[in-house]
Amino acid sequence: MTTDNWAALVFYVISICLIVSALGVVLLPRIVHSALALVLFFFMIAGIYILLQADFIAATQVIIYVGAITVLFLFAIMLTHRSYAPDSNPGNSQWMAAVVVAVVIGGILVGVLSQARFQITSAITPGGVADVTAALGKLLMGPYLVPFEIAGMLLLAAMIGAIVIARET
Amino acid sequence: MPISLTHYLILSAVIFSIGLFGALAKRNVVVILMSIELMFNAVNVALIAFSRYLPVPPADAAQQGLNGQVFALFIIAVAAAEAAVALAIILAIYRERRSVSVEDVNLMKW
Secondary structure (H helix, E strand, O other): OOHHHHHHHHHHHHHHHHHHHHHHHHHOOOHHHHHHHHHHHHHHHHHHHHHOOOHHHHHHHHHHHHHHHHHHHHHHHHHHOOOOOOOOOOEOOOHHHHHHHHHHHHHHHHHHHHHOOOOOOOOOOHHHOOOHHHHHHHHHHOOOHHHHHHHHHHHHHHHHHHHHHHOOO | OOOOHHHHHHHHHHHHHHHHHHHHHEOEHHHHHHHHHHHHHHHHHHHHHHHHHOOOOHHHHHHOOOHHHHHHHHHHHHHHHHHHHHHHHHHHHHHHHOOOEHHHOOOOOO
């Protein structure tokens, strides 16, 4: 098989895993199982990033989402549920309307995106750079310095805010 | 047929719709937050696919076509901050109401 065929095979396997685990997050009856499906989902998203040659983003995805955010979710579930019964992830009364809205918006998006003709580059790597991580670091410390510092301030504010909100009074 | 930009965008749209359904149809606040994370990740996939496949305009040659990856990094940072604050709010609501169902937190519903 050629490299293109292998890439296509890997893409379809990862896509099926992604859609199944995303459906698992919203449809599984036990909330802990939803959280574990979310772990699989985050890992598969990292696989998609590697296919797109965004290796630094893939590592970030594994560290932040699989490592930190999942633990945050599991702690929230542990602290707010006294039982993990099969009905711990219920739907609400408007789920039929939600199906209609999601199918309509998804259908419009898929229709528009499959019709659109984009001008696609033939470069092997994004922008033709060999070392994406070094280039990203230079970008964050150069043209994107102000947004980078603001993101740091936002994380600090969110951390202090989370501590203040969740504290026992 | 080789995998192209359109495949990634359609995958992103499908995941986004699944997350949208979860955010609208679930009763548990923690699961609604998980669905919002699904939507964040779908948007990140679209951004990184655009950054991989679209040609670099001459005016942005200094960015080397990595703008999309930088945006994705900022989205990840904002999503982490959002998750931390939202879960703190969920804990505060649970302490007040002994419930994490959105139907028990309806003070601002008209």
